[in-house]
Amino acid sequence: MATVINPRGQQYVDLLDRVWGERRGLVGWLTTTDHKRIGIMYFFTALAFFGAGGVEALLIRTQLFGPHGHVLSPAAYDQVFTMHGITMIFLFVIPMTTGAFGNYLLPLMIGARDMAFPRMNALSYWIYLASGIFIYIALAQGHAPNAGWFDYVPLASKTYNPSINIDFYGWGLIFNGISSTAASINFIVTIFKLRAPGMSLNRMPLFCYAFLAVSFALLFALPSLSVACLFLELDRQLGFHFYDASHGGNPLLWQNLFWIFGHPEVYIIILPAFGIATSIIPAFSHRKMVFFPLVALAEILVAFLGFGVWVHHMFTVGYATVTTIYFAAASLIIVIPSAIQLFAWITTIMTGTPQFKTPMLFIIGFIVFFIIGGLSGVTLAAIPFDQQVHDSYYVIAHFHFVIFGAAVFPILGGMYFWFPKVTGKLYHEGVGKLSFWATFVGTLVTFFPMHILGLMGMVRRNYTYPPGLGFSTLNALETVAAYVLAAGLLMIVLNLAISYFKGPAAGNDPFEGDTLEWSTGSPPPPYNYAVIPTVTSPYPMWDKQDRELDNKRLERGEGVLALGHRTPGTTVQDARLDEILNMPPHSIWPPVTALGLAGIFAMLLLGHLFIAAGFAAVIALTLIGWHHHGVQP
Amino acid sequence: MVKPPLHRPRRSSKVRYGAAAIVVGGALLLSGCSKQSIISNASPQAHGITVLWWWMLGVAALVFLGAVVLLVIGYVTRRRPGLPFLGQREIAAQGLVLVFGIGIPLGVLVALFGVSDIYLIRQTAAPAPRTTALTIHVIGHQWWWEVRYDGGHPVTANEIHIPVRTRVNLVATTADVIHSFWVPQLNRKIDMIPGQRNRILLYADRTGKYRGQCSQFCGLQHANMGMFVIAQPQSAFRAWLAHTSRRSSSPTTPQARAGKQLFLTSQCASCHFIAGTPAQGTIGPDLTHVASRSTLAAATIPNTPRELADWIHNPQAIKPGVRMPDLGLSWRQVDRIVAYLEELK
């Protein structure tokens, strides 16, 4: 928008450019509080971890190519599959969805100029980066966590796992959890308080509903994981007995605490993907979402109900039948809101005029995989069947369709979809479609046969299998397909990387999107919108007269708020203008604070409690610097 | 290495037809391989679960097809004259969402819940106390299975003999970390948890040898923690039980006598138990009748003199990380011990 402005408007734009300019170069990135730049840092960091997790996956598949594989030793295999899980869940999917997509897009979609707490936002990123490095130091030393991503005790106890591997897990995940907790608080406040005037809750894009639901889920789920890990470390480092059955503790306490976090976690992973899907589908179907209110409600319901089903991960531990039946029923109930969303997407496509460009293709892939993963999930709520295939490859198939097929495909589609917005360039459509087909076929052939292997009795987390059980053919097939999948993913990265340098200019709105971000420049200016946008429906970009009105307001200097880092604060429900908020400028303190926290956790890991306390004191000092606002440039 | 079951599974051909109709190709693999597959079941419990599975697969296939058809309709009609962005046929579309998103799932889920979680769950449940003639205790170890029959004797490892067509009460627990007892052809699995005694029903329709495997990740050699359930006719089972309850036989050849001596004087005796000798260790499997077992080291290698010798010579090469150390015995010493152990029928 900033490009088509007449001289009168231009003077305001110049003013904003000056007020919101950040430092250049490396220092600029270190001190940034711009949600878009933070989003970009999240993106590249998460992408790097995706690469690491992907290499781990390929190592696993190569080891399982045939019976008696010799690529990895049993000890190495245990570390690799554990790190694969930890990486993909904690260091890739969550940071990629909430960190990268959420950070970059959410303020844009609601017409805000930044997140509610820009410095805390930066802090979330730096903590995430530090915790990722923290966990990967373990792998570099050959002492990575090795008891699986759900780390059951007593296998993870000091007795059976005496060296430092598990301590990296315990402290690393608590550390990582601080980042997600801060991020979710930030999202909740941003969504509730920073929406553009007029964007009442019923006009908020479904993408934002998804992130609202996810943020609440994270906020309430993470404490359970952190407490579980804290108990674990107390057991391991100070000789407590929370999980020790021989001293009156209970190993099932770990499982309960873990899955009270772990199941909502599944929805935390998948809901942002739903949000991305509900952004892409209307744009390419040229039609608003079918049943908007019901879909919004379903998104929230899924996150809420997700807290009541955790025991379905524990149907084989020997709990009383009544207990298991309750949780099976609860698990079945979740199918309903999921099915509502699914068929809302499908009917939107069906009754629209869909255009199958690359982002949309990935969403079709997502729908197909979500149906497969959802249906296999339903079969697992049949308790006797679950007890049969639990911990077999059937379960591996199920959750890869859900977590890879249904959560990562929208991420890939979203990468294509918002690439023009973020870079100002268009990706290559032909290569895009090719990359879709490679990843689609790769995913299907890698994971579908795992259902069959599970039914044939192949157990998960085995570093090898004997030749006589008929597992060999399908495993070989899966391994080949995994490489096809990897090639498809590389193709996506290359397509985007080359398009960044060589692609044609995209313009503000190449896909006729429906949400606000398409109204501003590509890439958006640091202040996002020169004039705070007018919103009168959930599809603001399709309300052309509102956008023209915004242009006129800019000429008059109305709603520009150019006197400092300012953004409007609005009321929670109706988004009526409440106050004008002054946002803090860039700052070096967030990365410094993260560094201090890293010091605390490194010392806790090594068992130096007093030095850890010393680092805590240092952090208290940095917080003084943090809250001392310098004069704005 | 693994012998085929004594009898071909009765239902396998029927299963094969149903399967081929639904999942092309994959299903052939499923039923073709009967060693550890839930499909080639050998008990009413596992059979019930398999039938449930085929039904679920059928309904799931229908739902999947339904959804795909809707998407295909969208594809075919994609060039319909342009819409004004805000949508048409709103009521029809919403109706579809209600029918497919709430109506149909509700019906299907209620049915599934009734069949599986109310009815079938009882069929596969643990037997009520004192309703079975036989109780077997299975204790998980890293990475093998200790098997104790009622009253403490006999004790064996990794091979569980049961009488055919007899309900057996299996009590599962662990000596160290969590394991999970799973013999897919016979019944669902049950976890073995410290401080807990979980129970499960074990029952076999017909004689045979059914492979099982630890299915909860339990450390380095989780992959090599297999076992067999061997269902025998009543008489054969009773004979086996009587034989296995006896003490070990005395070595007959000089080589074997030397082997016994070696066994008792080296560290073997501190970890292994051989009834009727001073070897009283309890860390490793009971070897009183080791020669009568068909595999060694939890179904990892066949029990032949050669493999046994390799195992004793360097167990770490066969099962890296195993709780039995490489004792640095010469091949000569190993041969003597093998001669002794081979006589422990």
Ligand SMILES: [Cu+2]
């Ligand atoms: Cu085990």
